Amino acid sequence: MKRIVMFGGGSGSRDITMALCRQRYEVTRVVPAWDSGGSSRALRAALGILAMGDIRQALMTMAHGEGRVSSVVRFFNARLSETSSQPDLLAEFDFYVSGAHPLLATMEPGIRGAILNYLRVFQSNIAGDFDFCRGSIGNFVLTGAYFAHGRDINTAIFVFRKLCAIDGHVWPSTADDTVELRAVLRDGQVVRGQERITDLNAEQAQAGIERVELLHAGDGRPAASRPAANPAVLEAIGTADLMLFGPGSFYTSTLPHLSVAGIAEAIRAAPPQVPKVFVGNILECPETIGGTVAEQVRALLQAGGPGSLTHVLLNRGWVPFERVAKGFRYLHEGVLPEGGPGLLADDFEDPWHRGRHDAPKVVELLGELITRSGPAPN
Incomplete structure (x- = not known):
């Protein structure tokens, strides 16, 4: 099989990823560790970890391209409700963690046990005020695997792939938990955070981006050395x-x-x-x-x-x-x-x-x- 390495994240590469998988190429997706929007934002803010969203999304894309749309993939694709009611969100999350979801009953016992274990590890690492709104179950499982395996993202991805029976590979370009993206615009403005750069307002978009840089998250210091x-x-x-x-x-x-x-x-x-x-x-x-x-x-x-x-x-x-x-x-x-x-x-x-x-x-x-x-x- 010919080996193709793709640099990019999010949904922009989805169609081409799926087409490559269907043509039996061995695909490796290299995705950002600095995503700061959506479900990744809540996880990074609460746990100080690298972004899980692009990793999970790329793995789910591969699963579809490889024809691996199993009960596991459907379960990992699920999201919690868009509601501001914390009691309702907690009850919904508890439904998944308890093992009551009907999809879990269709899985092999070993796979079901591993998924529930990772969800419970995730649950044990978050505070009671964690923002579950639109939270991705796949992100929660991947995060649980990350903590269960000593904060080793590559091992967490490996077990996630095996649970889904995915052949392709997805890796963040760096395993550094602290990386944050900053854009310097042509008019001197500085925009911090991937989600703000992706959604520039009209004035900022008109100015245009001069360059992007990686920083230490939180304090805004340029990295003393580039992330490895x-x-x-x-x-x-x-x-x-x-x-x-x-x-x-x-x-x-x-x-x-x-x-x-x-x-x-x-x-x-x-x-x-x-x-x-x-x-x-x-x-x-x-x-x-x-x-x-x-x-x-x-x-x-x-x-x-x-x-x-x-x-x-x-x-x-x-x-x-x-x-x-x-x-x-x-x-x-x-x-x-x-x-x-x-x-x-x-x-x-x-x-x-x-x-x-x-x-x-x-x-x-x-x-x-x-x-x-x-x-x-x-």
């Missing part, structure tokens, strides 16, 4: 047949991985025939309003260094008009660097879902790149 790379990520990079950057939130889910110590160096050290492909987004988002794909390519090359990118996969529509979908304009190409990565330009938009990639078409092209590049040395 997860060894599992470095191993995956070293054996990859192709590396993929994006699609997804560029400044929060893709670019910051190259600020983790060891990752850019490992990418540059990969055999020269291994394709390293940036998949440009089709639409703008609050992070990239007024920007271009070319600006993002330059940011990747600056962070990754020479040889960190070999190709740019660019959506190019058929009509020469300014277009808008879902409230955002189509991202402009800009002027790509001369002598830079090779350009793979075509209409890559899904014909049924505006603003999303035609994942099978993208995956077909990636397969051609791997075939042309030849096997990477073992």
Whole structure:
């Protein structure tokens, strides 16, 4: 099986992940440890841990792509209610922890016992005022496994994968619990926290992002040294047949991985025939309003260094008009660097879902790149 390493988080890479799994590629997703929104925000605030949400979401995507939609996956995909009533939320959570949920009765005893054990470990580590609103059961199980296995995130992910029977891999780029993302805008404003950067207001979005940095969470000090790379990520990079950057939130889910110590160096050290492909987004988002794909390519090359990118996969529509979908304009190409990565330009938009990639078409092209590049040395 050909090995593909994908850098990105959240839902932006979902369609391509599923298409790669269905074509029997061995996929490794490298996701952020600094997510600070949704269920991850409550967990990080209460427990001081790295973000679980992108890890769990990427694992669930793989489960669907691999056809592993079992009772376990359905259970892990469940969320608690959107209510402000703490007694109601506690009662709902207790329903899962007690083992009363009907899906648990369909599982093998060993799997059911492991899941309930991890939920109870999680329960023992939280305070009574924990915010359960819209909490992800999968996040709670993964967090429980994290504490049960001595705060070793790689072991926690391993057992979570085994419970779901997932073949692919998902690793945070760093196992550092303290990492927080900060964006410096072109007008000097500083925006702290992944969820605030992803949702810039109109004034901030117009100013645009100049750079992103990783900080120690809580005190705002720039890291004295860059957070260390997860060894599992470095191993995956070293054996990859192709590396993929994006699609997804560029400044929060893709670019910051190259600020983790060891990752850019490992990418540059990969055999020269291994394709390293940036998949440009089709639409703008609050992070990239007024920007271009070319600006993002330059940011990747600056962070990754020479040889960190070999190709740019660019959506190019058929009509020469300014277009808008879902409230955002189509991202402009800009002027790509001369002598830079090779350009793979075509209409890559899904014909049924505006603003999303035609994942099978993208995956077909990636397969051609791997075939042309030849096997990477073992």
